[in-house]
Amino acid sequence: MAMALRCFRHLHSLLYCSPLAMMRRMPQAAAGCPAPLLEGCRQCVRQVMLTRQLATKKAKGKGQTQAKVNINAALVEDIINLEETNEDMQAVVEALKEDFNRNVSVRTSPGALDHIIVVTKDGKFPLNQLGQISLKSPQLIIVNMTNFPESTAAAMKAIRESGMNLNPEVDGTLIRVPIPKVTREHRESLAKLAKQSTNKSKDALRKVRSKSMNQVKKFKSKVSEDTIWLLEKQIQQMADNAAAEMDKLLAAKTKELLG
Known part of the structure; x- marks a missing residue:
């Protein structure tokens, strides 16, 4: 032993x-x-050396990708929490999915209005906490503001500025939200919005990657260059995977909208 x-x-x-x-x-x-x-x-x-050699080889020819780098998280936990880094990156991807489902849809449903944020004098609240949202007909959503009539104007403003191409109309404490016709122009507008949302998400992803890279660089004087290099490659690999997933989401959404 x-x-x-x-x-x-x-x-x-x-x-x-x-x-x-x-x-x-x-x-x-x-x-x-x-x-x-x-x-x-x-x-x-020999296995460690082979892994490093594979990680440094560049892809040649079409369809080939660079060898993946995998580091035992337990060996570097004093430097950075790789699992937490990956979770932060995946959270950005999940936020993009939610944005697509909520704001970039051909058809508007009552649930799409639930989380529109309404700014009132008492603070910020989701629309579904201030009003009762229901589908009056396939072309009309009704928001009943009877419980908080003083917030009707603020709710109107929030719906109009939600980026969902909605033009609400007020009738006392009722807000009527006509569902726009699904025209080619509207589909193209949604596709453009999806692209903008993806770019914003990639900016957020880059911030997560930069934060992690900076954390690793703090240990340059304490651990070997090889360890720093492998960690940076691992973080970049995580970021590349998340970005690729975003691209797939955008491609699927664009195909859904434009055919």
């Missing part, structure tokens, strides 16, 4: 070496390391 532990510590120290240092230190296994364990150390180091 003691010998195995020494071998493990030896291998762990090699993980943070440069490739050249690895080669130099390979034969220097822990004292008294049995042949099977020593060979295991050598095989593990």
Whole structure:
């Protein structure tokens, strides 16, 4: 057990070496390391070196992608939380999905108005907390503001400025929201809105990536260059995957809108 532990510590120290240092230190296994364990150390180091070599190869030819980099999160948890970084990036993707479902739809449903934010003198509230929203007919949504009549004008303004191409009309404490006809011009307007939303989401994604990159760079003087390089590649890989997912969402939404 003691010998195995020494071998493990030896291998762990090699993980943070440069490739050249690895080669130099390979034969220097822990004292008294049995042949099977020593060979295991050598095989593990060769595997680490192979992984690094694959990660640095650039894609050649069409349809090929750069080799993926995967780092054991437990080994770098003192530097950065990779799982949290990935969650933050995926949160941006999920926000884009929600935006598409709520604001970039060919047909407007009562649920699409629920989370429109209304600014009142008492604060900001979702529209469905101030008024009762119902579908009067396939072409008309009614917002009943009887419970908060003083917020009717603010609700009207919020609906009109929601970016959903809606022109509400007020009738006492009732707000009538005609559903626009699905014209080619309206579809093109929604497709343009989807593109703008995607670009904003990519800006948010870049901020998450930059924040993570800066966190890693703080440890340049404390860990090896290889470790920093691999972490940066991992973060960039996460960002690329999230951006690719956004592009797929946009392509699907554009096809839905324009055919």
